[in-house]
Every structure is written in C-alpha cells, then in structure tokens.
Amino acid sequence: MRLAGWLHPILALLLSPLLPGVINRVKAFFAGRQGPPLLQPYYDLIKLLQKGAVYSGTTTWVFRAGPVVNLAVLSLVLLILPLGRVPSAVAFPGDLILLAYLLVLGRFFTVLAALDTGSSFEGMGASRELQFAVFAEPALLVGLGALARWTNASSLSGMFADLSPAFWGDSLPLLVLLASAFLVLYLTENCRIPVDDPTTHLELTMIHEVMVLDHGAVDFGFIQWAAAMKLWVLGILLVGLVLPGASGWRGLDALAGVVGLLGVAVLTGVIESIMARLRLLRVPQLLVGASVASALALLLTFR
Amino acid sequence: MRCDSFVLGGLLGSLSLLVLGGLGALLIGRMSSRSAVRLGMGTAVAGCLVGLIVTLTALVARADVVWTMPWRMPYGSLHIGVDSLSAFFLIPMFLLGGLGAIYSVGYFGSWDDRNPGRFWPGYHALVAGMTLVMLARNGFLFLVAWEIMSVASFFLVIYEDEAEETRWAGWVYLIAAHVGVALLMALFALLGRGHGSLDFSLMSAPAGAAGGFFLLALAGFGTKAGVFPLHVWLPEAHPAAPSPVSALMSGIMIKTGIYGFLRAVLLLGATPIWCAWVLLGLGAVTTLVGILFALAQQDIKRLLAYSSMENIGIIVLGLGLGMLGLHHQSPLVAALGFTGALLHVWNHAVFKSLLFMGAGAVVRATGTRVLNELGGLLKRMPRTGAAFLVGAAAICALPPLNGFVGEFLIYVSAFKMLFGQPASAVWGVVIWVTLALAGGLAAACFAQLFGIAFLGEPRTQTASEACEAGAWLRWPLYILAALCLLLGVGAGAVVVLARPVVVQMMGVAGVEGVGVLEWPVRTLLPLTLLALLVALLVVIAIWAVVRRRLMARAPAVRTSPTWDCGYAAPAATMQYTSTSFAQPLTKGAALFLRPETRAQLPQDVFPISATFSSTTPDWAQKKLYRPIFEKAARQLGRLHWIQQGRVQWYVFYVVAALTALLIWMVWS
Numbered sequence: 001m002r003l004a005g006w007l008h009p010i011l012a013l014l015l016s017p018l019l020p021g022v023i024n025r026v027k028a029f030f031a032g033r034q035g036p037p038l039l040q041p042y043y044d045l046i047k048l049l050q051k052g053a054v055y056s057g058t059t060t061w062v063f064r065a066g067p068v069v070n071l072a073v074l075s076l077v078l079l080i081l082p083l084g085r086v087p088s089a090v091a092f093p094g095d096l097i098l099l100a101y102l103l104v105l106g107r108f109f110t111v112l113a114a115l116d117t118g119s120s121f122e123g124m125g126a127s128r129e130l131q132f133a134v135f136a137e138p139a140l141l142v143g144l145g146a147l148a149r150w151t152n153a154s155s156l157s158g159m160f161a162d163l164s165p166a167f168w169g170d171s172l173p174l175l176v177l178l179a180s181a182f183l184v185l186y187l188t189e190n191c192r193i194p195v196d197d198p199t200t201h202l203e204l205t206m207i208h209e210v211m212v213l214d215h216g217a218v219d220f221g222f223i224q225w226a227a228a229m230k231l232w233v234l235g236i237l238l239v240g241l242v243l244p245g246a247s248g249w250r251g252l253d254a255l256a257g258v259v260g261l262l263g264v265a266v267l268t269g270v271i272e273s274i275m276a277r278l279r280l281l282r283v284p285q286l287l288v289g290a291s292v293a294s295a296l297a298l299l300l301t302f303r
Numbered sequence: 304m305r306c307d308s309f310v311l312g313g314l315l316g317s318l319s320l321l322v323l324g325g326l327g328a329l330l331i332g333r334m335s336s337r338s339a340v341r342l343g344m345g346t347a348v349a350g351c352l353v354g355l356i357v358t359l360t361a362l363v364a365r366a367d368v369v370w371t372m373p374w375r376m377p378y379g380s381l382h383i384g385v386d387s388l389s390a391f392f393l394i395p396m397f398l399l400g401g402l403g404a405i406y407s408v409g410y411f412g413s414w415d416d417r418n419p420g421r422f423w424p425g426y427h428a429l430v431a432g433m434t435l436v437m438l439a440r441n442g443f444l445f446l447v448a449w450e451i452m453s454v455a456s457f458f459l460v461i462y463e464d465e466a467e468e469t470r471w472a473g474w475v476y477l478i479a480a481h482v483g484v485a486l487l488m489a490l491f492a493l494l495g496r497g498h499g500s501l502d503f504s505l506m507s508a509p510a511g512a513a514g515g516f517f518l519l520a521l522a523g524f525g526t527k528a529g530v531f532p533l534h535v536w537l538p539e540a541h542p543a544a545p546s547p548v549s550a551l552m553s554g555i556m557i558k559t560g561i562y563g564f565l566r567a568v569l570l571l572g573a574t575p576i577w578c579a580w581v582l583l584g585l586g587a588v589t590t591l592v593g594i595l596f597a598l599a600q601q602d603i604k605r606l607l608a609y610s611s612m613e614n615i616g617i618i619v620l621g622l623g624l625g626m627l628g629l630h631h632q633s634p635l636v637a638a639l640g641f642t643g644a645l646l647h648v649w650n651h652a653v654f655k656s657l658l659f660m661g662a663g664a665v666v667r668a669t670g671t672r673v674l675n676e677l678g679g680l681l682k683r684m685p686r687t688g689a690a691f692l693v694g695a696a697a698i699c700a701l702p703p704l705n706g707f708v709g710e711f712l713i714y715v716s717a718f719k720m721l722f723g724q725p726a727s728a729v730w731g732v733v734i735w736v737t738l739a740l741a742g743g744l745a746a747a748c749f750a751q752l753f754g755i756a757f758l759g760e761p762r763t764q765t766a767s768e769a770c771e772a773g774a775w776l777r778w779p780l781y782i783l784a785a786l787c788l789l790l791g792v793g794a795g796a797v798v799v800l801a802r803p804v805v806v807q808m809m810g811v812a813g814v815e816g817v818g819v820l821e822w823p824v825r826t827l828l829p830l831t832l833l834a835l836l837v838a839l840l841v842v843i844a845i846w847a848v849v850r851r852r853l854m855a856r857a858p859a860v861r862t863s864p865t866w867d868c869g870y871a872a873p874a875a876t877m878q879y880t881s882t883s884f885a886q887p888l889t890k891g892a893a894l895f896l897r898p899e900t901r902a903q904l905p906q907d908v909f910p911i912s913a914t915f916s917s918t919t920p921d922w923a924q925k926k927l928y929r930p931i932f933e934k935a936a937r938q939l940g941r942l943h944w945i946q947q948g949r950v951q952w953y954v955f956y957v958v959a960a961l962t963a964l965l966i967w968m969v970w971s
Contacts, residue, residue, distance in 0.1 A: 052858035056865040058760055060681045062692070068850055072843040079835065092829035094715040098702065100739075101711075102839075104746050105701040111750045112692075115879070117865045118679070118759030123879025130750060131887040134743035141739040142732070149721050149728070214866050218853045222846070284891065298732060302725050 004250045005089030005157075009078040015258065016228035017041035019235070019265045026269025041228060048221030056214050058118045066113025067215065067222035073106035074229040081236055082157045084257030085246035093154035096144045100137065103189070103233075106226070107133055114211035125210035128280070132195070132207070135287035136188050143181045143294035147241075149301040150174060164245030177297040179241050184290035186234040190227070192268055194278040195286070235264045306360065307368045310385055313357030314438065317397075318431055320350035325427030332420015343423030344404050347430065351401030354434065358397060362390040365803050369440065378501040379443035387803035388569070389437045391645060392555075392562045395652035396437070399554045400430040402779040406660050407547040409775025410667065422462055422545075428455035429551065436559050442491035442501030449487065449563075453480040456556060459548040460540050472543035475924075478932075479536035483526030487563075490519045494570065508571045517578045520567035521585075528560030529612045530619060531589040535924040538596070541608035542672060546663020549604060553611045554656035558648055561618055565808065568626075576630045582623030583730055587737040590616030594744040598751070599889045599896050599919035601881055602672045603662045606752060607655065610698065613741060614651045617713065618644045620734055624716045625808060631727050634809065635826070636719045641808050642827055643712030645801040650705040650790060654697040657783035661691035664776050665756060668769035674752070674881040679761040683769040688757045690780035695749040697787040700742060703836030705790035708797075712827065714738055744888070751884045760875035792836050798828050882917060889919070897922050 021038045028035025037043075055063070080095045082088045111129055114122040144159070150171070153159045168175045188195045191208035198209060212223050239260035246253055278286060324346020332339040361368070369384040385393075404426065411417050432452030439445035457480065461473035494508065494516065495501040508516045526533040537557070541549045568574070593612030600606040621644025628637030664687045665680060666672055681688035697704035700711075717738070720731030761767035771777075790797060854860070867873045889896055900917040947953075 049853050050857065052860055053854070054861045054863050057862050058679070058865050060685075060758070062681065062758060064850075065847075068846045069843055072839065072846045075846075076835070076839055076842045079838075090831050090835060092831045094711065094718055094829075095832075097711055097714045097718070098832060098835065101700060101702055101707055101742070104699065104742065105696075108696065108699060108701060108746055108750055112754055112758065115750070115754030116681075116758040118875070118878050119865045119867060120877050120879050121868060123754075123759075123884060126750070126754070127879065127884045127887060130743075130747035131891075134740065134747060134888060137743040138736050138739040141735060145718065145721055145732070145735055148718070152722065154718065154722075217857060218850055222850065295732075295736075302728065 002087060002089050004083070004086045004254060005079070008081070008083050008086070008088065009075050011083070011254070011258075012078050012229055012232045013075060013225075016232045017045060017225070019231040019261060020228055022262055022265040023269040023272065026266050027273050030270070030273035041224070045221050045225060048224065049218055051217040053217035053219065056117050059116045059214070062109075063113045063116040063214075064219065066109045066116075067219045067226065069109040070106040071222045071226040071229070073102045074226050074233060077102045077233055078229075080156055081233060082160045082240060083236060083254055084240055084243045084260060085161065085163075085253040086250055086257060087157040087161060091155040091157040095155050096141070096148070096159075099144075099156065100141055104133070104137070110211060113215070117214045119214065121210050122213055125207050125213075128207045129211060132188055132283060132287060135284050135291065136185055139181055139287060139290040139294050140185055142291065142298055143178055143185075144237075146174070146294060146298035146301055147178060149298065160240040161246070163241065163243070166245065171300070174297050174300045175241060177293045177300070179238060181290045181293040181297070182234075182238045182241065184286060184293075186231075186238055186264070187268070187271070188283075188287060188290075189234050190231050190268075193272045194275050195283050197277045231265065231268075232261060235261045238264055306364050306366050310357050310361045310366050310368050311370050313353055314385065314434070317350045317354035317357065318434060320346050320353065321427045321431040321434075324350065325424040325431070328423035328427070329420050332418055332423070336417075336419050339419040339423065340408060343419060343426065344408050347404035347423070347427060348401045350427075351397040351404070351430065355394065355397040355401065358385070358390045358393040361385050362387060362394065362800055362803075366390070374444075376443055378495065378499070380441050380500075380502060381444060382441040382502055382504075383435075383438040383444070384440045385438065386807070388562070388565060388807055391801060391804045392558060392648070393434065393437050395558070395649050396430070396433050396555045399551055399652060399656050400433075402656070402660075402782060403547040403551045406550070406663070406776060406779045407545075409773045410545060410547050410663055412667075417462075422459070425455050425458040425462070426548075426551075428452075429459060429548075429556070433556060433559055437562055440503045442495055442503065442506070445503075445563075446484065446488060446491065449484060449559075452556065452559065453477075453484065456480075456544075456548070456552055460544040460552075462545055462548070463543075466543075469543040472539040476536045476540040479526055479533070483523050483533075486519055486523035486526070490516065490523055490567070493519075503566070503570060506570050513571050513574045514578055516571055517568070517574045518581070520564055520571070521581070524560040524564040524567065525585075526560070528557050528564070528615050528619075529589075530560075530585055530615060531592050531612070532923045532927060534589070534593070534612045535921055535928060537612055538600075538605050538608045538921055541611070541659075542602055542604035546604075546659055546666065549607075550656035550659035550663070553608065553659055554652040557611060557615060558652065561615070561622075561644075561648060565622070569807065574626070576627070579623050579626035579630055580730075582619055582626060583734065586616050586619035586621075586623050587733060588616070589613070589619060590737055590741045591744075592616075594741050594748060595889075595892050595896060596919065596921065598744060598748045598885050599892075599898060601674045601918075603665065603674055603677075603752065603756065604659065604672055606674075606748070607658055607662060610745070610748065611651075611655055613745065614647065614655065614698075617710065617738070617741070618647050618651070620644075620737070621647060621709075621713045621716070624713065624720070624734065627720075627727065627730060628716070629809065631720075631723065633719070633723065633727075636716050637809055638805055639712050639716035639719065639827055641805045642798055642801050643709055643714075643716060645804055646705075646712060646794065646797055647709035649797060650697070650709045650787075653783055653786045653790060654694045654704075654706060657690065657694035657780060657787065658698065660776070660780055660783070661687055661694060664772040664780070665769075667776070668772060669763075669765045671763075671765065674755050676763045677756040677761070677766045678759045678763075678875065678878065679757075679766065680769055681757040683761075683767075684757075684771045686777055687772050687780060690777070690784040691757065692753055693784040693787050695753045697791070699746045699749050701746075703791045703839050704787045705794065706787075707836075708791055708794035708828070710738065710742075711832070747885070747888060751881050755879075755881040755884060759878050762875050762878065762880075792833060792840075795828055795830065795833055 079089045111126040114126040151159045196207040328339045328343040367386045372381040374381045435448035494506040498505040529537045597609035621640045624640030625637045697706040700706040717731045717734040898919040902915045905913040
C-alpha cells in the first residue's frame with residue numbers, strides 16, 4: 001500500500017544528482033556561459049567510483065567510515081520523509097525527531113572524518129559546521145513543531161498530507177515564515193550561498209568543501225552523492241509546504257514532488273547567481289533569524 | 304513469597320559480601336597488596352553480581368518486599384524494602400559497581416605505590432552505602448546510609464591525595480555533601496514530626512505544605528544530583544577522583560539524588576502545579592549551563608563532569624514533564640516524561656561510565672587530562688578509542704544508540720504538549736528549544752572531545768608514545784559499549800521494565816485507572832522506530848560492502864601525507880586545538896561563560912614571543928559560594944576561643960553539657 005513510500009529512497013538515489021546539475025546550468029545561464037552538461041554530476045560520480053585512492057597516513061578507519069555513514073543516513077532518512085503529498089513508507093508520532101538526529105549522525109561522522117586528517121583547514125571547517133548546526137537545529141525542530149501544531153498531526157507524513165493552497169488561505173503569514181525558515185535551512189545544510197560557497201578555491205572561507213579536502217575516489221564519490229541526496233532531503237521539506245493538494249493519484253503526486261525539487265534547484269541557482277556569500281560572522285545571525293521565523297510561526301499557531 | 308525471601312536474602316548476602324570484603328582488604332592491605340587487590344576485586348564483583356541477579360528478578364517479578372527489625376535508635380528502625388523504584392536504580396548500580404571493580408585492578412597497575420587497603424574498603428563502603436540508600440524505608444536509616452555513601456566517596460575522591468587540587472576538590476565535595484545532608488535531615492525531621500517515627504510508611508506532608516517540602520527535597524537531593532546552582536562540586540570532584548571512582552560517582556552516585564527525589568515525591572503525594580514549573584525551569588537551565596561549560600573545558604574529566612550536569616538536567620526535564628502531565632490530566636505526556644527520564648537514568652549510567660573509564664585509560668597511557676596535549680590516540684589505542692567513540696556517539700543521542708531513545712521519549716512528551724492549551728504548549732516549546740539547542744551543543748562538544756584526543760596527529764611526545772590499555776581496563780569498556788547498542792535497539796524491553804516505576808509515580812496524583820497505565824510498549828515507543836534503528840545498521844553495512852567492492856576493483860591505493868595546501872613543513876602543533884575548535888561557540892556565549900584569558904600579544908615588527916591562555920572557571924563557585932563561605936569563616940572565627948586544645952577544657956564542656964541537660968530534664 002505504501003509502495004510509493006518504499007520507492008522514495010531508490011528514486012532519490014537515482015535522481016538526486018540531477019539537482020546539482022540543474023543548479024550549475026542555471027548559474028551558467030546567469031553568467032552567460034555554456035556550462036557543464038545537465039548530467040555532469042552523473043559522469044563525475046561514475047568516474048569517481050572507479051578511481052584509485054590516496055589516503056593520508058594520519059587517517060584511521062574513522063576517515064573511511066565518514067562518507068559511508070553519511071550516505072547511509074541520507075538514504076535511510078527518506079523512509080520517513082514524504083515526497084510532497086506521497087506519504088512516506090514509515091510514519092510514527094515524533095518521527096521528525098528521528099529525522100533531526102539522523103542528520104546529526106551524518107554530520108557527526110563527517111566532522112570526525114575531517115578531524116581525522118589532522119589538517120588545520122579541515123579542523124576549521126569542522127568547527128564551523130558544528131557551530132552552524134547549533135543554530136540550525138532549533139530552527140528545524142521548532143519549524144516542524146509549528147507545522148505539527150497547525151496541522152494537528154504528529155508525524156511528518158501526516159503534517160504534509162493535507163497541505164494545499166486552500167489550507168493556507170487565511171494563514172499566509174505562517175506559510176511565509178515557515179517557508180523562509182526552511183529555505184535558510186536548505187541553503188545552510190547544503191552549504192550554498194549565502195552561507196557557504198561550494199565553488200570557491202579559497203580553503204579559509206569554505207565550510208563543507210574544506211572538510212572533504214582529503215577525500216578522494218570512492219569516498220569522494222559517496223560524499224558527492226550524499227550531498228545531492230541532502231539537497232533532496234531538505235528540499236522536500238520546502239516543496240511539501242508549497243505544493244498543491246494531493247491529486248489522488250500517487251504517480252502524479254510523486255511527479256509533482258520531483259518537479260518541485262527541480263524548481264527549488266532552479267531557485268538555488270538564481271540565489272547563487274545574484275547574491276554574494278555572507279561574511280562568516282553574519283551567518284549565525286541569518287540562522288538565528290531562521291529560528292526566530294520558526295518561533296514566530298509557532299506563536300502564530302496559538303491564535 | 305519465595306521470591307521475597309530470595310530477594311531479601313540475596314541483597315543481604317550481597318551486602319555482607321561487600322562489608323566483609325572491604326574489612327578483609329583493609330586488614331591485609333599492608334601485608335600483601337596482591338592478595339588485598341584480589342580479595343577486594345573478587346568480593347566486589349561477587350557481591351555486585353549477586354545483587355544484579357537478585358534485583359533483575361525483583362524488577363521482572365515486580366516484587367514489593369519489606370523487612371523490619373527494631374533498632375535501638377531514637378526514631379530509627381531497620382526497615383528496608385525493595386520495590387520497583389529501588390530495583391530500577393539498583394540494577395545499574397550493581398552493574399557499574401562490578402565493572403568498576405574489574406577496571407580498578409587495571410587502573411592502578413601494579414599498585415606498587417598505592418595501598419589497596421585504603422582503596423577497597425572505601426569502594427566497598429560506597430557500593431554498600433548506595434545499596435542501603437535505595438533499600439532504606441526509614442528516615443534515620445536512610446540518612447545513615449546516605450552519610451556512609453558520602454563519606455566513602457569522599458575518601459575515594461582524595462585517594463590520590465598527593466596533589467593539592469585533589470585535596471581542595473575533596474573539601475569542596477565534603478562541604479557540598481554535608482550542606483545537602485543538612486537539608487535532608489530537616490526534610491525528614493519535619494515530615495516525621497507528627498508521628499513520632501521516621502518510618503517512610505508513616506510520613507506525610509501536612510496539608511498545604513507540600514510545596515515547601517518539595518523545594519526542600521529538591522535542594523537536598525539536587526545537591527547530590529548536581530542541579531544548577533548546586534552543581535559546583537561536580538567539576539571539582541570528578542576530575543580529582545581516580546577514574547573508576549569518577550565512573551561510579553558520575554554513573555550512578557549522582558542518580559541517588561534522583562532516586563531520593565522520586566522517593567520524596569512519593570512521600571509527599573500531590574504537590575501544587577508550580578512545583579512542576581520549578582522542575583522544568585531548573586532542568587532547562589541545568590541542561591544548557593552544563594553543556595555550555597562542558598564545551599569550554601580543556602580537562603577531559605572536567606568536561607565529562609559538566610556533561611553529567613547536562614544529562615541530570617535532561618532527566619529533571621523528563622520528571623518535570625511527567626509531573627506537569629499529571630496536573631494537566633494528560634497521562635500520556637506524564638507517562639512519556641517519566642519513562643524517558645527513567646530510561647535516561649540507565650542510559651546515562653552506561654555511557655557516562657564508559658566515557659569516564661575511557662578517559663581513565665587515556666590518562667593512564669599519557670599521564671595528562673589536558674585535551675590540547677593529546678591527539679592521534681586512535682592509532683595507538685585502537686580498541687579503547689573505538690569503545691570511546693561509541694560512548695561519545697551515545698551521549699550525543701545519535702541513533703541507533705541508547706542515548707537517543709531516552710531523549711526521544713522526552714522530546715515526544717514535550718511534542719505532545721505542543722498540541723495542548725497555550726498554557727501547557729508554551730512549556731512544550733521551551734523544552735523543545737532547550738533540547739534542540741543542547742543536542743547541537745552536545746554534538747559539538749563530543750565531536751571535539753573525540754576528534755581532538757583520538758584523531759589527527761599527537762600534539763605531544765607523551766601522546767605519541769601512548770600504548771593500548773591492558774585487558775583489565777578494556778573489557779569493562781567493551782561490555783559498556785555493547786550495552787549502549789543493546790539498550791538502544793532493545794529499548795522496548797527497558798520501557799517494559801520501567802513500567803511499574805512509572806505506574807508508581809503516576810499514582811502520586813491519583814491518575815490510576817486511566818487507560819494509559821495499561822499501555823503496551825507501542826503507545827510510548829513506536830516499534831517502527833526500533834526497527835528503523837536496526838535498519839540503520841543494515842544500511843550502513845550495505846554501503847560499507849558496496850564501498851569495499853568498489854575499492855577492490857579500483858586501481859592502486861596509495862598513502863601520502865595530509866594535503867596541507869602546499870605548505871612545506873607541516874607540524875602536529877598546527878592542528879586545530881580544542882580551544883580553537885570550540886572558540887566560535889564559546890565566544891558567542893562569552894557573556895555567560897565569562898572565560899578568563901591571559902594574552903601576551905606579539906609586538907614589534909619581529910615578535911619574539913607571544914602567549915595566550917584561557918580558562919573557564921565556574922562563576923557559580925567564585926561569585927556565589929566563595930563570598931558566603933568566606934563570610935561564614937570570618938564569623939565563625941570569633942568562636943575560636945572555645946577551642947583551647949587542652950583535654951581538661953573538653954572534659955569540662957562535656958560535664959557542663961551533661962549537667963545542663965540534667966537540669967533541663969528535671970525542670971521540664
């Protein structure tokens with residue numbers, strides 16, 4: 001019955017590399033460049049998964065475990081995440097807490113893998129990643145809590161099941177607050193501009209890219225794949241908010257979800273093209289802003 | 304009936320094993336240190352094993368055993384009993400008592416420069432004292448047991464008393480323990496006043512005063528548990544004590560504060576609703592203060608001590624949710640809160656003692672507790688490191704380990720409150736935010752602890768020469784690490800075991816008969832969640848296999864130095880230190896943490912030297928307690944003339960006091 005939900009992880013594993021491809025195409029369009037092919041992330045992935053590796057002599061098994069755990073977490077988390085209006089395979093009261101802590105698990109191992117190299121650059125990235133996570137965590141949980149209270153549902157699937165433009169009708173401020181909080185979260189967790197710049201080559205200013213500086217070959221392939229999956233996972237929260245109501249036909253709903261994700265990717269490309277990266281010290285303020293937006297949304301549900 | 308005598312007999316047998324073993328080790332300690340160690344370890348393990356089996360049986364069979372014997376003490380009687388609450392706390396106590404004994408054998412190495420005759424009696428007395436605390440059903444007996452526990456742990460804290468700071472820590476601990484016990488004496492004396500007996504079964508709060516007694520109990524037991532602002536002894540005593548003792552103290556002794564508090568709540572019966580608010584407020588503050596201070600520490604064991612404070616805060620949050628749920632007539636919230644708190648008691652006992660024992664192994668191997676002097680230990684101590692990683696992940700509440708499940712229940716309890724009336728929903732929001740913030744900070748704190756100590760390159764010579772810990776040290780770590788996983792994926796069983804205790808607690812407000820008391824596991828803990836935790840392990844394994852396959856097909860795999868962006872001469876000291884790692888967060892909280900920094904900045908065009916050091920002392924101790932105690936010491940100094948130092952004077956005091964009492968007796 002929930003077959004569609006069980007297919008969600010497989011669908012995401014297969015289609016998620018499209019998202020960075022779309023983002024890059026949009027950025028190329030804005031810059032007036034030809035840009036890499038849409039399927040370039042797939043080509044990269046296939047190439048990386050076949051390469052031989054170079055490991056630092058400092059590293060231990062923790063360095064090798066990092067990408068594996070991260071990818072595993074992101075492929076498991078889709079079992080509790082609805083794809084837009086398509087309910088997830090598994091739903092239970094409080095599954096949003098599992099979602100938040102699974103993301104922490106992935107981050108924890110990514111950070112440890114970075115520290116395992118003993119490089120100060122990677123230590124710097126790890127430290128920043130965790131600092132931002134401290135601010136991002138409340139924004140995510142409070143935002144989802146507000147949504148739960150408003151929809152009176154205690155599982156993720158329940159929360160997103162009945163949302164539709166008609167539902168939001170008279171509570172537009174709530175939608176705007178939640179959507180902006182989730183957008184900031186999406187950009188932060190995926191290390192996009194204005195929080196982090198995935199294309200810079202200056203290690204001192206990077207967060208995520210600097211943490212994976214020493215990874216190569218299969219491990220780096222896993223990391224890239226996991227990064228694409230993360231675009232999917234956090235994007236789906238945003239998409240779920242704004243999609244139209246369920247059509248009654250699972251295939252169509254799933255298609256709407258995927259199209260929505262591609263739309264978010266386009267939006268990301270636009271943001272990356274028209275904005276500069278924030279100064280590092282400003283990023284916590286942005287994240288606190290997202291938390292405040294979430295908290296305001298929660299207060300609005302008290303009406 | 305047969306179960307009753309089995310439980311009582313077993314516990315008395317366990318107690319006598321501990322007492323005899325302690326005495327034996329004391330006697331032969333000077334003569335033969337080898338046999339004293341053997342005797343001490345053997346009797347402690349045997350006593351704890353017997354106790355563990357017996358209390359597990361008692362909890363499963365839901366035994367409620369009581370045994371009384373008259374005692375020639377005013378208001379006292381030898382009234383002991385085992386109910387579900389006692390048994391639930393006794394189980395981790397015996398577990399850690401036994402593992403700690405095994406660990407101690409390895410920890411002190413050959414015991415060459417140590418007298419085991421001083422260690423083991425204290426250890427046995429601590430375990431026996433804690434057992435008696437949880438068995439006592441009489442106020443007087445309880446206080447005696449509480450005192451045995453406090454004094455025994457004091458002697459263990461100062462076991463390595465060569466260091467000045469150890470003796471100082473001992474003083475702080477002794478004073479804190481006795482301030483706490485003074486409050487408890489007042490509590491029991493006032494509760495038992497009307498009945499001429501201090502028996503728990505006769506105690507009850509006078510009408511209208513339950514709130515006051517609640518605060519008294521919270522302060523008295525909170526001192527032991529480490530609730531803010533009564534936590535000041537924790538960060539002093541835990542680092543100073545030998546690691547097996549810190550593991551035992553942090554793992555279970557501070558939980559006797561939680562146990563005593565629950566027992567007092569049972570005695571008090573219904574309390575006003577603001578008591579629950581006080582609990583929630585204190586719990587939230589304790590959680591956040593604890594984890595923020597933990598983040599700023601550079602001493603591994605001090606960091607762990609502050610993190611114990613955080614976890615006590617989480618337990619108190621769970622209890623507060625439980626009590627608030629009772630007031631709001633929402634038994635599900637109450638059951639979730641209480642169950643979460645109880646699960647966290649077990650879970651914290653397991654992973655915190657694992658971390659303290661792991662830290663002890665690091666201290667043995669390197670001789671330092673300072674995080675910035677470690678590094679690269681996972682290569683040198685791979686097995687200790689792996690076990691330590693499990694503990695660090697568990698304490699961050701990462702699935703699928705045990706820390707996650709306890710916190711999950713507390714989260715869901717707060718989550719359920721979000722749906723209620725605004726008055727209760729606001730509390731739900733406060734706890735929700737507190738837990739989310741604490742979760743993020745804990746992840747940063749323990750990624751720092753493990754990452755700086757075990758990963759990267761060694762920062763000092765001693766760290767690079769560290770060797771793997773011996774088998775005596777490692778096996779307790781393995782067992783605890785396995786329990787972290789087992790109590791995580793098998794949390795359903797623990798929920799079932801905790802149920803009679805929850806029912807006991809819910810009976811306080813007369814919520815019996817409500818359907819939720821008959822709950823199957825799944826109303827509290829979704830079995831799909833536990834299935835997902837197992838699935839997580841499977842998925843990780845699948846991807847690991849995929850990775851291995853791909854690597855096997857790949858061309859050459861080479862080893863080279865870490866990429867250093869072209870720098871020619873990388874050195875281990877260039878790595879991120881724990882201070883720099885935590886800096887963005889501690890700087891953000893500097894207004895609150897009040898770190899003290901001393902810096903000599905580089906000067907001139909060609910600077911010769913520059914130094915920087917920063918410490919984060921506990922301002923509660925410095926600003927709050929030190930002035931009070933200094934003033935008290937000055938005032939009490941005026942009474943110095945009483946203390947003449949001559950025996951004749953003291954005999955005179957005794958005679959005068961006796962005469963005064965005699966006159967008073969005759970007159971009244």
